[in-house]
Amino acid sequence: METEISIGDTVARSSQQHGEEPLKGDSMTLNMGPSHPATHGVLRLKLELDGDMVTKCDPVIGYLHRGDEKIAENMTYNQFIPYTDRLDYLAPLANNVAFAIAVERLAGLEVPERCQAIRVICCELARISSHLLGIGVYGMDTGALTTFMYTFTEREKLYTLFEELTGARFTTSYTRIGGLLRDIPEGWLGRVNHFCNQTLPVIDEIDKLLTRNKIFIDRTDGIAPISKQDAIAYGITGANLRASGVEADLRKDNPYSGYEQYEFEVPIGTKGDCYDRYLVRMEEMRQSVRIVRQVIDKMPDGPWYAEEAKKIFAPPKDKILTSMEELIQNFMIVTEGPQMPEGEVYFEAENPKGALGFYIHSKGGGVPYRLKIRAPSFCNLSILPKIAVGSMMSDIPVILGSLDFVLGECDR
Amino acid sequence: MRESVFERLPHASERPTKDHLALNVPVEKLLETLQVLRDEFNLNLLTDVTAIDWGVDAHPRYTGIYHLYSLKKHLTVRVATDCMDVVEPTLPSVVSLWPAANWHERETYDMFGIRYTGHPDLRRILMWDAFPHFPLRKDFPLAGFETDLPAADVAGVTQAKVEPAPMMGGPFHAPQAGAMSKREPRAADQSWTEQTPKPNKQ
Numbered sequence: 001m002e003t004e005i006s007i008g009d010t011v012a013r014s015s016q017q018h019g020e021e022p023l024k025g026d027s028m029t030l031n032m033g034p035s036h037p038a039t040h041g042v043l044r045l046k047l048e049l050d051g052d053m054v055t056k057c058d059p060v061i062g063y064l065h066r067g068d069e070k071i072a073e074n075m076t077y078n079q080f081i082p083y084t085d086r087l088d089y090l091a092p093l094a095n096n097v098a099f100a101i102a103v104e105r106l107a108g109l110e111v112p113e114r115c116q117a118i119r120v121i122c123c124e125l126a127r128i129s130s131h132l133l134g135i136g137v138y139g140m141d142t143g144a145l146t147t148f149m150y151t152f153t154e155r156e157k158l159y160t161l162f163e164e165l166t167g168a169r170f171t172t173s174y175t176r177i178g179g180l181l182r183d184i185p186e187g188w189l190g191r192v193n194h195f196c197n198q199t200l201p202v203i204d205e206i207d208k209l210l211t212r213n214k215i216f217i218d219r220t221d222g223i224a225p226i227s228k229q230d231a232i233a234y235g236i237t238g239a240n241l242r243a244s245g246v247e248a249d250l251r252k253d254n255p256y257s258g259y260e261q262y263e264f265e266v267p268i269g270t271k272g273d274c275y276d277r278y279l280v281r282m283e284e285m286r287q288s289v290r291i292v293r294q295v296i297d298k299m300p301d302g303p304w305y306a307e308e309a310k311k312i313f314a315p316p317k318d319k320i321l322t323s324m325e326e327l328i329q330n331f332m333i334v335t336e337g338p339q340m341p342e343g344e345v346y347f348e349a350e351n352p353k354g355a356l357g358f359y360i361h362s363k364g365g366g367v368p369y370r371l372k373i374r375a376p377s378f379c380n381l382s383i384l385p386k387i388a389v390g391s392m393m394s395d396i397p398v399i400l401g402s403l404d405f406v407l408g409e410c411d412r
Numbered sequence: 413m414r415e416s417v418f419e420r421l422p423h424a425s426e427r428p429t430k431d432h433l434a435l436n437v438p439v440e441k442l443l444e445t446l447q448v449l450r451d452e453f454n455l456n457l458l459t460d461v462t463a464i465d466w467g468v469d470a471h472p473r474y475t476g477i478y479h480l481y482s483l484k485k486h487l488t489v490r491v492a493t494d495c496m497d498v499v500e501p502t503l504p505s506v507v508s509l510w511p512a513a514n515w516h517e518r519e520t521y522d523m524f525g526i527r528y529t530g531h532p533d534l535r536r537i538l539m540w541d542a543f544p545h546f547p548l549r550k551d552f553p554l555a556g557f558e559t560d561l562p563a564a565d566v567a568g569v570t571q572a573k574v575e576p577a578p579m580m581g582g583p584f585h586a587p588q589a590g591a592m593s594k595r596e597p598r599a600a601d602q603s604w605t606e607q608t609p610k611p612n613k614q
Contacts, residue, residue: 061537061538062536062537062538062539062540065538065539067547069523069548070547070548070552070554071554073554074554105430105431106430108430232456232457232483233510233511233512234510234511234512235457235458235459235510235512235516237457237459246483248483253486254486341430343428343429343430344428344429344430344434344490345429345430345431346431346432346460346479346488346490347431348459348481348488355459357459357460357479359460359462359477359479361464369464370464370465372460372462372477374459374460374479378515378519379459379512379515379516381515382511382512382514382515386511411538412538
């Protein structure tokens with residue numbers, strides 16, 4: 001029996017065909033990634049959709065797995081430092097510092113104050129750089145292209161500073177066990193201060209562009225909230241944990257590298273939704289600028305590497321070339337690695353993405369027996385199957401952007 | 413803290429450590445220990461789950477390592493437990509205590525082949541599902557073994573394999589033991605060099 005129905009009326013047409021039965025659609029499986037601009041790297045999501053609603057989310061990771069932990073077991077501590085650049089490749093300096101401190105804890109070595117202060121500047125500039133990228137692409141995920149241009153202009157200035165400091169823009173490899181690659185260049189602190197003066201107005205402008213933006217709020221407010229209990233149960237750290245209202249910052253709670261000398265606030269969120277995660281990162285950038293300025297004011301003079309650690313840190317080049325003792329010292333460190341005692345340590349640093357941990361088991365000598373990298377992005381991503389369920393398909397890029405992960409670190 | 417932990421957990425023994433409080437517990441007491449530490453000592457954040465392989469000849473061969481952190485007291489505690497079975501190592505899963513353990517245990521299974529009993533979804537996480545080896549075991553060479561490609565359809569057409577990496581380029585460092593002639597800097601993994609041929613699929 002045929003009846004006349006209008007062509008555009010699909011609901012009426014399908015109910016005509018199926019008789020009295022209610023409309024019921026099949027769920028659809030959608031494969032997102034691994035090469036997708038909104039997944040921020042090679043993350044693949046197997047999504048099950050009911051219409052526009054996500055009913056199941058299964059992240060598939062490992063596309064960037066390089067076996068860093070296996071590699072670490074086969075090389076000396078200093079040889080591994082370039083590999084730490086490639087963990088969170090948006091904040092390589094912070095990774096360098098975290099690894100160096102972990103190994104120094106194993107050796108029971110205290111680096112001089114000047115070295116610690118330089119490391120703090122490195123960590124905070126890395127945090128600003130990482131958050132600038134995080135917020136820039138987060139804006140893009142929600143449709144605000146302009147913020148990306150603002151943040152990348154600032155990041156470019158940072159890269160110029162990193163290049164001057166370390167010789168490389170991205171793969172900095174700046175720290176050594178027991179010190180640094182070199183002292184800061186002449187006038188560099190002034191240029192860092194100049195950058196701080198320039199970047200605060202830009203952060204304010206990004207604030208004006210996003211924070212009260214109706215579209216941005218509609219896209220992020222109330223999306224994928226993480227409760228305090230869930231955040232703790234899933235081992236979330238860093239800005240994502242603080243956005244859920246947990247006051248936890250390793251720089252305050254377990255100060256390392258002299259963070260206890262500097263004054264700064266730890267911003268926390270209330271709801272733990274995508275909007276809060278954005279707000280926390282914005283405030284953290286301002287606090288980082290505050291820390292950097294204090295370090296510049298207080299920058300102590302003196303040695304920038306642990307001079308007494310003769311079996312760990314290589315002597316200065318001019319001494320290697322002129323003195324037998326130093327030549328042997330350098331030869332031993334280069335060929336056998338910095339000499340570590342037996343034992344095990346676990347050190348966590350507050351990195352831009354969360355708590356980056358290194359667990360090192362040493363049997364003595366210059367090579368770790370086992371080195372485990374506790375990657376914050378890995379842990380932060382593990383909550384995704386829980387928070388993505390029940391959200392709309394179009395919210396997935398927003399959720400991913402708000403978690404601010406890096407696959408280089410997640411897959412190691 | 414330290415005294416009260418050992419008083420409350422008489423089965424735990426002290427583990428040598430360079431920094432945090434560390435416990436050795438028997439594997440059958442692991443879940444109980446972690447639950448007590450979480451509920452009574454406020455160690456509410458499970459930051460890390462991993463394992464160590466002590467080598468092919470060691471017995472017990474695998475040790476599971478857990479790191480707990482207290483958001484209130486800002487303390488870290490390390491808990492270690494030995495897997496008794498060498499051939500098929502198993503540990504109890506702690507997913508029931510912390511959902512965070514889900515991915516950590518999947519990773520440890522992927523890398524060491526330690527099976528976690530009671531884990532809801534024990535699949536490989538970093539390597540592909542059909543990968544036949546456990547890469548962080550000490551008998552797995554740095555260069556790797558020749559294995560099939562993850563994509564069977566591509567491998568069928570191209571006959572391509574995942575090949576071991578050439579190790580001639582390093583990383584180099586000198587072994588600290590042995591005769592002087594053996595101590596010149598060399599790659600730590602000697603499974604594929606100028607002298608020894610490429611390892612075949614096991």
